[in-house]
Amino acid sequence: MAAFIDDRPIGWREIMLLVICSIILFIDGFDMYFLGKIAPAVAEGLGGRPVDMTQVFTMQQVGMAVGAFLMPPLADRWGRKPVLALCLTVFGALSFVAVYSTSFTMLAWLRGVSGIFFSAMLPIALALLSEMTPRRRRALFMSIALVCFSGGNLGSGAMTAWLLGSWGWQIAFWLGGILPFLALPLLLMVPESVPFRVQRNPQDPKIPATIGRIDPLAKLQGVIEFHMGEARKAVQQSGPMAMFGPRYRLQTIILWCACFLALGNIALLANWLPTYMQELGNVPIEEFAKHMMIGFVGGALGTLTMGWLMDRVNPYILIAVFFLIDAVAIAALGILPGGSLIFIIALVIWNYCQVGGQTGINTLATLGYPPEMRSSGIGWAGGSGRIGGIAFPLAGGYALTLLLPLETIMFATAVPAVIVAGLILVLGWENRRWAKDQVQPQPA
Template identity: 25%
Template sequence: MQHSNAANRLDRLPISRFHKTTLVAVSFAYFFEFADINTFATTAPKLVELWGVTVNQVAYVTSLSFVGMFIGSVVAGGIADRWGRKRALTWTTLWFGAFSFLTVFSWDIVSLGVFRVLTSAGLSAMTVVAVIYISELYPAAKRGKFQAYAIVIGICGTPATNLIASFVVPVNDWSWRLVFLWGSLGILFVLFTRQLKESPRWYESRGEYARADAVLRDIEARVAADKGALPDALPPVERVRHAKAPLRILLQKKYLAPTALLVVLWVTQTIGFFGYSSWAPTLLANEGFSVEKSIFYVALTTVGAPLGSFLAALVTDRFERKWCLVAFGTVIAACGLLYGLTFNPVLIVVFGFLVNMFERGYTALAYAYSPELFDTRGRALGTGISYGLGRLSNAAGPLIIAALYNRTGYESVFYFIAGTWMVGAVALAVFGPRTRKARLEAAAAARAEPANA
């Protein structure tokens, strides 16, 4: 066999039980990724009391965590290209779950910081692989919606963690450790691995057409058993098989522009959102709110997160993704600024709710938009590097926020965060490629009968 025709065969499949099972598995990994990513933010106010941790120490732990995320993102692309999307997804999920479990036993801020760096590397790596996996396994016309659906389910891990923390952390001097134990439950992802299939596009990109065809036949049989006879696929278009993409490929014109744009997107998203979510409980506590109230208020705001991902699912395939990102980013900037300008508990919850809702919608849109800017050869590398550089940028973000807070006060932090979001929105508006036309053409082609069938 010279070509397995993976793209056309996958794109013409109706959504079936196979796709929904895959969605549940990926969403489970996302759930505990989102659950784990905020565990330090929700326990930091308690550690300030117990261990005498300072705002600057919180900043250093948070900064180093994002260094770990950068490393994880870069390594994830290589693992996904070398060992496959499915195995990379499994390994990275087990990695962050294992190190979150070890964090339960940390004895000071240094040991906790080390465990958080290693956990964060796994969190970021898992995200990169999951984005690629969904992008390659779902039909082109539906992948944006299912990226968003995975986030809708997964993002529930954020309010779940915050609500659990709001009740567990204040109980006694050791109960904060249970928050990290909760985050480690991502290890149970191993229960789903038998239901997952390796990406046929990955096999095809390596020239392993027989393996790709075998997986495709299995998927097609499952879908046909659920949905009936399948339409014919368009004939394959022969492509030259390339060797493993080296890092320097991103300097080529066709990859450099989208990589640079996505670096801006993920830098502004990372600093803008994590500057808010990682600091909100600690800053509220420092401004006079009790630890219990600060964690509880933030927990209430994160209830908006699943709604934002659902909103993204409604708009992602119906409108141009770049303009959705621009609109969402602008709303986040406005609501985040208003959040920082009030100390009224009701308004804190309302504006925080809106920030979480639109930011999670923004992230779901960005997860769908990012892989579309690359072909199969450059997808893992371009997505991983741009996402990783975004995470690396927040090594500086917490230090900037701590300096702003210590020198010019609480409100200046939120002016900075709002400005960051606007930079991203403007960059997307001016330089962001449109991808909707290509998606519609791919969907139309997948529905059409082959001329020579």
């Protein structure tokens, strides 16, 4: 089956899968990041201060952490499509309910439960896309889909800049509810992952039908069992706990630590950077939202650059360099004049390296695990990042109460990026060591 998928030309079915997964990730990015951009407006609407949003951000991150650990294993058991449909339905419905929030506590609980479902969209959609795309284009297709995830972040910025003043903070939740339901019918056009079906049951009678949808000319008469090549050997240890076996243990630990720091930083800056700039940098939230839209260009270029370069240069050194530059850009945002040209350039570089670097980590996680644990591998690494996403925004809110200078906050925020760079270099060393150990000695 691996050869069947890898040898296929890129046709309209592969492009359609890419488009649908990209739309789903756009919606996921919108729902995940819009709250940070409207936090001051929500706080004012609920009769509080921006710092009162800390409990909302924290509950959202708790829900995202729970969802990242809970939902991807369900996708490895039930299938990618059913769990994606469940997630779209639930967090879309809860977004509608959030429109009528009357207190910070009510909104916090709604965002917490929503987080369980929208945090699972990224790993499951990436697993589906990677498993149904030929290897020679896999990294590129994943990068394009991740650009659309970042595009959801951009969409939330556009919504803040142009709709917030006229429609109020509720417009974000209305859009966050409508978009998932519009995407649901698109899942009917996507086949279930063939590698998932093969790993679960090589004699599944649905496999020939799925292959027939992909390639009507495929000749399957007499075929009663399908294999995934070398991945078949791993099925005896399938399931999430196989990530802690000898082959994947250190890789899993390093990816968890890297995601804890990298996604923690993303959560901190997504939730608090607009508020920091308004409260400490004297940059109005609407103006900063427009700057962030310019910064999105950097994120999109970083994602595409990472996907293109990972097939051509050492991916571990590449990702480490991205995060080191990311650290410099974050620190620069704390000392440059807000709204100036050089500030916007630093914002673009930060987005380029932060989003591109995280794309690299996601790609390492996606390609580093076999199909029977792929959703769990991506999701649980992301889950550790969501735990970081709980701790980091808490620290960010606490920093706001201490009235720390902007430069102090941004310099402290740059430190995790440096640590991530070191972790990725260690992961590269570990994978090279493992590959060398697997080389069989030649007989004398």
